[in-house]
Every structure is written in structure tokens, then in C-alpha cells.
Amino acid sequence: MLDTHATASAANPVIPGFHPDPSVCRVGEDYYLVCSSFEYFPGIPLFHSRNLVNWTQIGNVLDRPRQLRLPRNTPSSGGLYAPTLRHHDGRFWLIVTNVTPGEGNLVVSATDPAGPWTDPVRLPGVPGIDPDLAWDEEGNCWCTVAGVAQVRIDPSTGETFGEPQEVWSGTPGAAAPEAPHLYRIGDHWYLMIAEGGTERGHGVSIARGTSPNGPFEPCPANPILTHRSTNRPVQNTGHADLVQATDGSWWMVLLGVRPQGGTPGWHILGRETFLAGVTWVDGWPVVGEVNPELPQIPWPLTSVAASAERDDFDTNEFQPSWISLHDRPVEHFTTKERSSWLTLRARGSSLDEPDIILLGRRQQHLSFEARTLVDCSEGTGGLAVRLDERHHYAIEATSEGTVRVIARVGSLRSVAAELPLPEGPLVLTVRTAGAPEPHDSRTGPDSLVFGYEAPDGTTTDVASLDGRYLSTEVAGGFTGRVIGLYASDGAVHFDWFDYRPGPR
Numbered sequence: 317m318l319d320t321h322a323t324a325s326a327a328n329p330v331i332p333g334f335h336p337d338p339s340v341c342r343v344g345e346d347y348y349l350v351c352s353s354f355e356y357f358p359g360i361p362l363f364h365s366r367n368l369v370n371w372t373q374i375g376n377v378l379d380r381p382r383q384l385r386l387p388r389n390t391p392s393s394g395g396l397y398a399p400t401l402r403h404h405d406g407r408f409w410l411i412v413t414n415v416t417p418g419e420g421n422l423v424v425s426a427t428d429p430a431g432p433w434t435d436p437v438r439l440p441g442v443p444g445i446d447p448d449l450a451w452d453e454e455g456n457c458w459c460t461v462a463g464v465a466q467v468r469i470d471p472s473t474g475e476t477f478g479e480p481q482e483v484w485s486g487t488p489g490a491a492a493p494e495a496p497h498l499y500r501i502g503d504h505w506y507l508m509i510a511e512g513g514t515e516r517g518h519g520v521s522i523a524r525g526t527s528p529n530g531p532f533e534p535c536p537a538n539p540i541l542t543h544r545s546t547n548r549p550v551q552n553t554g555h556a557d558l559v560q561a562t563d564g565s566w567w568m569v570l571l572g573v574r575p576q577g578g579t580p581g582w583h584i585l586g587r588e589t590f591l592a593g594v595t596w597v598d599g600w601p602v603v604g605e606v607n608p609e610l611p612q613i614p615w616p617l618t619s620v621a622a623s624a625e626r627d628d629f630d631t632n633e634f635q636p637s638w639i640s641l642h643d644r645p646v647e648h649f650t651t652k653e654r655s656s657w658l659t660l661r662a663r664g665s666s667l668d669e670p671d672i673i674l675l676g677r678r679q680q681h682l683s684f685e686a687r688t689l690v691d692c693s694e695g696t697g698g699l700a701v702r703l704d705e706r707h708h709y710a711i712e713a714t715s716e717g718t719v720r721v722i723a724r725v726g727s728l729r730s731v732a733a734e735l736p737l738p739e740g741p742l743v744l745t746v747r748t749a750g751a752p753e754p755h756d757s758r759t760g761p762d763s764l765v766f767g768y769e770a771p772d773g774t775t776t777d778v779a780s781l782d783g784r785y786l787s788t789e790v791a792g793g794f795t796g797r798v799i800g801l802y803a804s805d806g807a808v809h810f811d812w813f814d815y816r817p818g819p820r
């Protein structure tokens with residue numbers, strides 16, 4: 317069991333690591349938040365909080381294989397994009413796009429956000445990504461998608477009423493009007509969107525009207541949030557959602573990144589979820605600063621130190637923070653074959669394949685150490701840091717009696733180092749260290765140091781690799797680093813896995 321699977325955070329981001337496209341809702345004193353999950357299974361991590369700052373993952377919305385079709389060739393950054401979570405008439409509703417061809421937008425609902433959630437209802441009449449749900453006073457449900465277009469739907473059946481109508485295209489000339497959320501606040505309907513693209517130009521803009529269908533008048537202060545062309549430590553701020561707290565105050569959750577190193581700045585954890593305060597001036601929202609420090613929070617916080625987590629694999633249930641690629645069939649992932657050990661049975665033969673058997677967790681801290689006790693007597697596998705199928709590093713023990721570090725960057729693949737396997741049980745390790753030379757404007761974000769610990773406690777560093785190649789600025793896409801246990805041949809057994817946040 318993990319010691320804790322609470323998101324330990326005393327600062328912004330409030331949900332660190334690859335947790336983008338946050339959508340939030342409040343029911344009574346409870347806040348719930350979901351994020352995108354792309355090619356990983358289970359889909360759509362779901363968090364709970366009582367204070368908007370300390371979030372605990374209580375499940376994943378799409379946690380049954382029949383709810384989520386991610387074919388085995390689904391590439392990294394395919395799959396599930398940008399959910400919206402809402403509570404209406406005693407039910408939680410979640411709408412999301414599966415960009416897999418033939419899938420599209422789908423809706424699920426639940427009375428308990430911890431699940432179970434229904435099987436998905438498809439929305440063939442709603443094209444496009446980033447769907448939002450909002451209900452008007454008459455009970456009509458409006459689905460608004462990137463673009464920005466809107467259509468009335470029945471979320472219980474997936475029926476659409478008419479063709480989607482364009483309602484607002486954001487600031488003239490701005491790229492990618494997307495991530496719409498529609499709210500009834502006071503006398504107005506507000507349509508908030510992201511624009512400028514999810515990279516350094518990202519921002520949030522808003523418009524308002526007296527009907528959910530517009531016409532919408534843009535806020536004169538648009539964008540109401542952007543860090544473009546600034547030297548702020550949090551960049552790419554956008555894709556936001558609003559929530560009113562129990563005391564009447566307003567808050568925004570949004571995605572941002574923390575670039576590290578020299579120019580152009582590399583972000584290694586993907587897009588993370590940040591919190592900002594919101595005030596209202598003349599009927600328009602004014603967003604407070606988005607900094608690594610939290611905004612002023614007017615209620616008590618739980619003080620949670622970033623703590624080490626261990627999974628001993630002593631139950632048959634996997635903690636919700638564990639993710640795999642596309643699915644998790646029991647014949648490939650089990651803790652039953654060897655008591656209190658995880659057994660991974662290979663399917664693909666390399667991390668270069670999009671469906672390698674991997675059980676991973678997001679890297680959630682700029683510095684960390686991970687360790688695992690592995691038995692490779694029946695196969696080949698080990699400990700990987702994966703950005704995608706074309707960008708990953710790993711240390712693995714082979715059934716031929718070697719331990720080696722492999723590196724894949726773009727089309728280049730190499731064995732960075734290979735040593736004879738030491739006798740006895742083997743602990744594989746990876747930790748972050750400072751960036752390699754040069755220490756100038758080209759300095760990368762970090763290094764990843766792979767090694768092992770022998771049974772007598774001696775440690776050996778096998779290879780240290782430049783972390784910039786496992787960053788979004790190099791690899792592209794929408795995800796972040798995942799630290800994973802994997803099998804690439806035969807059966808590989810893992811006794812335990814430790815993840816320890818570092819000082820940064």
C-alpha cells in the first residue's frame with residue numbers, strides 16, 4: 317500500500333505533475349476536480365478537496381475497460397482530452413472527448429463521484445474537442461465545444477437538437493479558441509475560453525450575454541489571464557474553470573507549466589493544475605496572480621509535507637494514481653501470482669511501442685528519487701522515465717544477466733551503459749540531479765541518474781542522462797513524465813516501489 321496517495325502540496329501547483337485541463341465543481345463543502353489523461357488507463361483522474369488547495373485522488377472516472385476504448389496503437393497524447401465536470405439535479409456529469417477515430421465526445425454520470433460511473437453515452441452530433449455542459453433555468457442542457465460552437469443535447473441519451481451554432485470565436489486573430497465553459501452568474505451568462513494555443517501564448521478570455529446562446533460581449537480587459545511574453549516562473553497559463561467557494565469567494569483552476577533551465581525553457585512535468593483567486597469588478601472577473609506561492613486562502617489548510625510513497629503490492633487493488641497504457645489486463649498485471657509482488661507479463665517488446673506493459677505514476681516534483689526491488693530471473697524489464705514512446709530512458713535487468721541503461725530520443729536509440737548483473741536481489745534506482753554542462757543559456761532542466769543498489773547496500777550509478785530530451789519542448793504533445801515499472805520480455809516481478817520527492 318502507498319503510505320499516502322494524497323496530493324501533498326503546500327504551494328502552487330495545487331495538483332503537481334501532468335494534470336492538465338482542470339475542471340472543477342463544488343457540492344456543499346466538497347470540491348471535485350478532473351484532468352485529462354490521454355493514452356493512459358484508467359482515464360480521467362478525479363480529486364476531492366475541502367479547501368481547493370489540498371487535493372486527494374479518490375478515483376478515475378473511466379476505470380472499466382468497456383468505458384474507455386483506447387486501441388493498442390493509440391499514440392501518446394491521443395485518447396482522452398479536456399473533460400468538464402458538473403453537478404446537476406443530484407448527479408455528477410462528466411463530458412470528455414476521446415480523440416480515437418470513431419469515438420468522439422461522450423458523457424458519463426454518477427451519484428457518487430468516487431464511482432461507479434455509468435457506461436458512456438456517445439454524442440455523434442457534437443463534433444470537436446473540449447466539450448462543456450451547462451443547464452439553463454428551463455432545464456435545457458447546452459453543450460459548448462472548441463471553436464466555439466454550441467448545441468442543445470440530452471446528456472442521458474446523447475441526442476442533439478439541431479446543428480452546432482458558432483457562439484463566439486474569441487479575440488480576433490488569436491489562435492485556438494478552445495476550452496469553453498459556460499456559467500450562469502448573477503444576471504449574465506458567461507462564456508470563458510482559452511486562446512492563444514496551449515504553449516507560451518496561452519491565455520483566458522471571457523464574454524457575457526443575457527442568454528446561454530449569446531450574443532456574447534467580450535470583456536474589455538481580455539485576456540483576463542495570460543503570462544505570455546513575461547518572465548514569470550509559471551508559463552502557458554490557460555484552460556481554466558471557475559468555482560465559487562462556500563464563503564462566496566471565487567476561484568479559478570487552470571493549467572500552467574514550470575519551465576526550467578536556459579532558453580527556451582524546458583518543462584518536464586507536463587501541464588499542471590494551479591489555483592488563482594478571482595474578484596469581480598463591474599461584472600467581470602479579475603484574476604489574481606498565478607505564482608509558485610499560493611494566493612491568499614481565507615480558510616485553514618491542511619499542512620501536508622511532501623512525503624515518500626511506497627507501494628508494497630500487498631493488495632489486489634491498484635491505487636488510483638497508478639496508470640498503464642491503454643488498458644490493464646489481469647493476465648499482464650497481477651499481484652496474485654506471487655504474494656505481495658507485482659508481476660508484469662510482457663506484451664510488446666520495447667518501450668518504443670505505444671502499448672508496452674507499464675505500471676507508472678506521474679513525476680510530480682521537479683526533483684525525486686524512485687527505487688524498486690526487481691526480480692528479472694524470468695524476463696527483462698525495469699524502471700523507466702517515459703515522456704512518450706519516442707522519448708524515454710530506462711534501467712533494466714535482463715534474463716541474460718546484465719543491467720543496462722537504454723535511451724530513446726526521437727529516432728535515436730542507444731544502450732547508454734551495460735554492466736554484469738550483481739548477485740542476489742536487485743534494487744533499480746533513478747533520481748534527478750542538476751543539469752549537465754554547459755552552465756549557460758543552454759543549460760537543460762535536470763539530469764536523470766540511473767543506477768542500482770546491491771544487496772550489501774553499495775550503490776552504483778550506471779548512467780546520467782540529460783533531462784531536456786524528456787521535456788515537452790523536445791518531445792511535443794500534451795503529457796508529462798511518467799515513472800514506470802515495465803516488462804519487455806517474459807515475466808518480471810517487483811517487490812515494492814518507492815517514490816520520494818526531492819528538495820525542489
Ligand code: 6LW
Pocket residue numbers: 336337352397398445446494495510513514554555571794
Ligand atoms: C485540450 C485543449 C488544450 O483539448 O490542450 O490547453 C488540449 N488546452 O483545450 C489537450 O489537453
